[in-house]
Amino acid sequence: MIEGILIGLATALSFKNIFMVMIGCFFGTIIGMLPGLGPMTAIALMIPITYGFDPATGLILMAGVYYGAVFGGSTSSILLNAPGVPGTVATSFDGYPMAQQGKAGKALAIAAWSSFAGGTLSAIYLLFMAPSLSKVSLSFRSPDYFALMILGLTAIAAFSSKGQFLKAMMMVVLGLMLASVGQDSLSDITRFTFDNMNLTDGISFVLVVMSTFAMSEALTIILKRNDPTAAAKQVSLTELGSIRINKEERGKMYRTIPRSSVIGFLIGVLPGAGATIASFLAYGMERNLVKDEEKEKFGKGSVNGLSAPETANNAACSGSFVPMLTLGIPGSGTTAVMLGALLGFGIQPGPRLYMTNPEIFWSVIMSMYIGMVILLILNLPLIPYIARILAVPKNYLIPLILFFSITGIYVMSFNNFDIYLMIGIAVVATFLRLYDFPMPPLILAFVLGGLMEENLRRSLLLSNGSWEFLWDRTLTICILVTTILIVLWHIYKTLTKK
């Protein structure tokens, strides 16, 4: 393990990789700050560029974009009350009231320090947890993997959409259907190609991500341009105020950060949960734990109320790398995009990754520390300047997003058909978004589709076509019971909401 850490540290500390983390953090901060554009869009736009690098550098760049986007999201939450990403919604509860009181600079500084602390602490947790989980996951067999994928898809559907479980499940099925297009991996029989040669190799992952996120995001922004609720958020930026945090405020943060980082990390590890749930849970927990007089301040500009979700959402980002790197199962939509990119590099994440490619495994973990430091150095002094990016006119932003999306596909295939297919999928995705059909479950399903079929194939062949493999092993049963509990919990939540 020590050798692996040193290899990772050497890789992460190379000039090129530090530069990539910086670029990633900066680019991610800008994209994450723009309402409507989250880490998935930022990473999707980066994928074609990462293919020009080695896998470790590519993944480090994407990880930098990820933390940057989550931090950037909190900037627009605090300044505009318009969260750039869902994981920073809870940040706006106390961040925006602070900004309205003329303490925007302080709120941004608290968010920056909390993100830094949450990310760093969770990177330490990841350092110790990932290898042990890798060892445990070596005992996983095909039925367990199949069950785990069912769990991941069900969980992301249950957690990702506000009471829209069935819509999310429809998107899961659609993602799996899209993944089934092309040659069958074992028999080479073509499926759903309708004699179109362009579909023989299947639909590219980058194409699906670009069209469902970057492109449809851009089209949605244009479509909703005159929406009065969106226009109301375009307020002018007032004075930011001082970014100094006093002793009393630091004292509050010292108590909040450790507990919020633990809850954030643990929630991040669970497949499908992610930064949004982590930040809400941390906010709720903090509110219950503080003294009554502090409780009164929640929602009106509380330091604890701002620090808790900010710590938790960054901790959850690191946590979501655990299932991706050790099991090959992404914990969130964003890590699903990253998993797809890794598969594009020809690397299969999973329990053996840290043995076969230690430089990738450890350099990503090490780059998290470096990323957090860079994010802090980059963002604290640049807060007043970065905030101005919120004023970028949509007239320029949208064409540039479309340009990056189409270029991404063009350089990969040099094929007109792929561009038409991308535009077609983006139009459908834009329409589905209008009616709250969530896209992350579709991406997760698309990424897992091939692996899921492969594991089901192995399980069914080994059990001679019987579905008994689902209750043959204790581990499989445990995973399936968890899946059932998540579905039951969701039904209970829906019924009690009524």
Next chain:
Amino acid sequence: MNINTTKIISLLFFIFSAFYLYTAYQIQVFAFDENAPFNARTFPIYLGYSGLFFSGLKLILPDPDTIKVEHRTLEYKKTALLIVIAVIYGATILKVGYFLTTSLFLFASYYFLGERRWILMFLLSFPFVAAFMYLLHGVLEIYLRDPFLKSIGVMG
């Protein structure tokens, strides 16, 4: 049953799943694979039934959170125009070349979205694409096909 757009989307998804399932049954598998516990059509068949199941449930269950979209406020015209420009861009990029089509695509998009600052529009199209091309082609060594630049002798 309350008929709303979500229900119509669910109905369309139901029909799509039925079509997918029908196509899944038509997948030709090898004779020796026909009765195997798992062949190329097994997983798609399960998917087809899953699609029917979830969209069917969405269709018959009441929808408590009806999504209301204010169509009057939506910018259909500009969005459609942008899509048409993107399609034209996609159709010409291979024949004309990356530099010219991309620059014109960006310039046209800025214009149709209401921008009229010509110098900024120019700077964020032609020189911007040239710089981006240099980054991809020159620095990252990602091949970019460009018959136009080749014909005027800029690219080898």
